[in-house]
Amino acid sequence: MAVRRAPTAEKRYRMDFGFSEEQEMLRKSARDFLAKESPMTYVRQMMEDDRGFTDAQWKKMAELGWMGLILPEQYGGAGLDFVDLVVVLEEMGRVVLPGPFFSTVILGGVALLEGGSPAQKERYLPRLAAGDLRLTLAQLEPNARWDAEGIELEARKVTDGYRLSGTKLFVPDAHVVDLLVVAGRTPGSEGGEGVSLFLVDAQSPGITTTLLKTMDQTRKLCEVVLQDVSVPGDRVLGEPGKGWQLLERIVDRGKVGICAEMCGGAARVLEMSVEYAKVREQ
Incomplete structure (x- = not known):
């Protein structure tokens, strides 16, 4: 009779640091949307534009629920966590998306989430989630x-x-x-x-x-x-007078968000380099 071996400690305690199936679906949705709505021609136009974004694109992102990804459902958000937001930020970094998404959702949104009173959250977060507040x-x-x-x-x-x-x-x-x-x-x-x-x-x-x-x-x-x-x-x-600790938490989240964008951009640059290397003639 065959003897079953007990799983090794390596297998028993192996951790999966990959993204979940739901997060990969979110990534695909974001990539498809941004490929259509933020081509390099649009990015260059917005670089020359003082506002740096269009209301039409901002509204479309709000309709996808991106503004409220990490906001509680009671305020009109999706109730997801920061890792889910990182997935979207990586895709934004791939296309160098211009506009006030980072400042609104991460810098401003985290400030309200972490430090806002119940009244402040009730007043501002639903408008943020709907895309009506920057x-x-x-x-x-x-x-x-x-x-x-x-x-x-x-x-x-x-x-x-x-x-x-x-x-x-x-x-x-x-x-x-x-x-x-x-x-x-x-x-x-x-x-x-x-x-x-x-x-x-x-x-x-x-x-x-x-x-x-x-x-x-x-x-x-x-x-x-x-x-x-x-x-x-x-x-x-x-x-009042105790805001430095809150500010540090906001900046820490901002660092993660910026790194996510840079990782997405770096991944795209690598893909472009590989594609070019395959067709380059010497």
Whole structure:
């Protein structure tokens, strides 16, 4: 009689780091859509266009549910996790998709998910999922520092809320968003203490937004100057003065998202190189 061998430890504890069948279906759907809707001719047109995207394409992506992939179902989202979003971001990287998807869904969306109050989530997330709200994060300043001390924009407490004054640089898509997530500091505070994140209407009096000319025109960057901008007290994300930890979590997600786009782009470059090598004649 044959003796069955017990599975080895290697087989018993082997982990599968590949994407699931559902995620591969999502990838195919995204690739098919982007191949049709974002050819290189469209990308080049948007590089020359100040807005950098079209409302028609934005609406189509919203109808596919991409804006709400990682948002809870109660807010009109799909309730998926960040890995599912990474699949779509890789496909966007393959075609160098222009537009405010990254700034809205990752920078702004994660800020609301991680730090928003129930009232803030109820107010903004359904609009984000429907494609009716665009957001971005305003962090970097002229000092070019990414640490907590780099946040110098003044957030002065007043009776009815806060007054914000300062300059933000290289803010993604600030010229086309509805809402800015602005990092500010309580006067006299130091380090991570005293930093707060504010939800600021992009068209508020006292805000001047200037589109910058940069090397990569698929991702539009702006200078945003705030001069004594009034912000209601209920527009603070999380606990006032404790926003640095939240900001770090947002930036960490942003790093993952950017890496996903770069992996997708690198994969496409490799495919193009192999295709060329097969037909190249010496």
